[in-house]
Amino acid sequence: MVEVGQDLVDFARMLGELITVVVRVASRPRTFRLTSTVNQLERVGWRAVPIVLLITFLIGSILAQQGIFHFRKFGADIYVIDMVGVLVLREVGVIIVAVMVAGRSGSAYTAELGSMRMREEVDALRTMGFDPTEVLILPRIVALLIAVPILTFLGSMSAIYGGALVAWGYGGINPDVFLSRLKEAISLDTFEVGMIKAPFMALVIGIVACVEGFKVEGSAESLGLHTTASVVKAIFLVIVFDGLFAMFFASIGK
């Protein structure tokens, strides 16, 4: 219990520090580390595209297959399109991407920052008059904030594509029918509900990863421990946030 409280405090502290740095950098835009941000963006965004496309494609296919298999008993095959469309755009796309990013990039962030701490690189930065939050953390989190929404969009499209293929091959639903039915089943709201969550997921993953990275002490064991903690906590928080969003959207009627 105490530990959870401490985690909350650490999270809030990092968020506060980040906001301070954002305000400071905004007033002096030249201090923003563009090169580093682009470099991170390549690693967490560009290079994640193939695996994200593959996994979401598979998830979309499985959803469609299961939907058709069970709906067929009621002669309601066609509703699989509604299910895949709404589920992928609202929930599954963003969650799968967030979980992937937490496992792929969150762990990398924690391990990198942790090993930099172990080698006193962070101390070296500080003694040269640099703020580690500005130099190390801000570019990483900005990169996530850009990458996760893009990956979510790509992932959702890939999942729907997978679903459409399975619906066609396994369920005998013609792509034309799929598309026109999809148009009726979903609205822009459905899409927006999913997309608006993406930057929040990015923030949660990034902050948890950086907090854990800066907690690493001298040993290799500690590095492993915090990397694990980073992924577990990030995924847990992603799910919790998704639940909170679901409640929020339900109460505003979207």
Add this chain to the structure above:
Amino acid sequence: MPAAANGVAIRVRDLVVGFGGARILDQLSLDVFRGEVLGFVGGSGQGKSVLMRTIIGLVPKREGTIEVSGVDLGRASAEERQATERRWGILFQQGALFSSLTVRQNVQFPMREYLEISDRLLEEIAVAKLEMVGLKADVVDKFPSELSGGMIKRVALARALALDPEIVFLDEPTSGLDPIGAADFDNLIRTLQQTLGLTVFMVTHDLDSLYTICDRIAALADGKVIAAGPMATMLASEHPWLKAYFHGQRGRLAGPAGPARAMGAAGAA
């Protein structure tokens, strides 16, 4: 060297530093004079590195004052602090080179940030700094992971000297080096200190370094400086820890022949 005449570079007064309930440094006071090499010794876990890290601002202090070049760091504004930080260079024990940057980028890192100079000049300065610490131009594009321990320390020293500091902090500069490498590094520090007029604060365990390059030595025990002065003072001290340290088996074997060595031998006899 009449170091005291040059004024005080670092003045620490009544410094208290602790973690949780433990007091690591207890009312510690120490002066480092301008232009001297001060060797700082103490048992493991006594807080030698803590003092260094407190002076450079990595560990918060509880009480006391730290003045560097006349600036009280506890009360300095952010600008004054940053100006002071630019006047010191730090060599960490493991070098602490940025592992994602090449040697060249490491040395250029502080300059790129603080100086508005052209890339060509930056390049020339970086090579000059690396030559100064005895490295050839062919290492510039290597990453820290491709370098030996001694080379890492040299690159780290070049980075510490990048902004032409007045004060250099060295955390166990010769640890992890073989005796020849350590002696070379000692000579390098001495040469640079004399040619650049540096003030050097050196945390060390290495008796050879203490004998050969330190103008003064300060010893830490029980959170306080128990003795400070040239080697002769250390050797003459009656404090049990100092006696054990300088007159122990390793103490007698270390050190060049000469008055200090003779005194050490006499004291031990």
